Amino acid sequence: MILACTDPSAPSRAAVDWAEREARLRGLPMRTVQGTPPEPGQAKMIVYGVPRGSDAAGGPLGLRLADTVRAAGRPLVLVPDRTAPAHGSGTVLLATDARDPSADTIDFACDSARVRHALLHVVHAWSLPPCAAEWPFGVPERDRATWEDHEVQLLADVLRPWRERYPHVPMFEDVVLFTPAQALLHHAGSAALVVVGRRPGTRWDEAVRALLHRAACPVAVVPG
Structure with a gap:
């Protein structure tokens, strides 16, 4: 499956939209969870929304995002909230x-x-x-x-x-x-x-x- 992670404290609609399109492209189911990505299980990739201006070292998500990137055991797709649909x-x-x-x-x-x-x-x-x-x-x-x-x-x-x-x-x-x-x-x-x-x-x-x-x-x- 494709796993989309949303964060109630940050915009994540772009990440969910991207994950839905990717799931259709690959013919895979999609699941949405809140908060930090869980153990990936059978997930082919994890999709994670990133607020505007964030980076892997600082910004609104700071070290939490850096830890998420390092801990992901699957490809982690970081989707900026300013991502255009196409x-x-x-x-x-x-x-x-x-x-x-x-x-x-x-x-x-x-x-x-x-x-x-x-x-x-x-x-x-x-x-x-x-x-x-x-x-x-x-x-x-x-x-x-x-x-x-x-x-x-x-x-x-x-x-x-x-x-x-x-x-x-x-x-x-x-x-x-x-x-x-x-x-x-x-x-x-x-x-x-x-x-x-x-x-x-x-x-x-x-x-x-x-x-x-x-x-x-x-x-x-x-x-x-």
């Missing part, structure tokens, strides 16, 4: 680290794109190696291009088996020289759903906080 182009935006990919996160994103008949936009954010700081006049274009080509190949190798597993899901590979938060915020305005992996201590934690604070589309946090 927000975005239908694109599913996936944040992945081509050097340390999460199979659970990629599979959830692929399946979400499949049920929506949507494009899966896969973003891999990379940074220049430490040696780049030693160049007194900046990084030569040839070196930067070589490093970027390597990152592109890494992402292509990661997604190759998923293209075979989901042949009807179109995938766009996007390798960007940004932080994960910058990369996702740049594209979140045209996305119907953003999918990130939950790995404590990684840079994607920052991206989740930024998305909840500024974006208007649901964010799925998938335990890896």
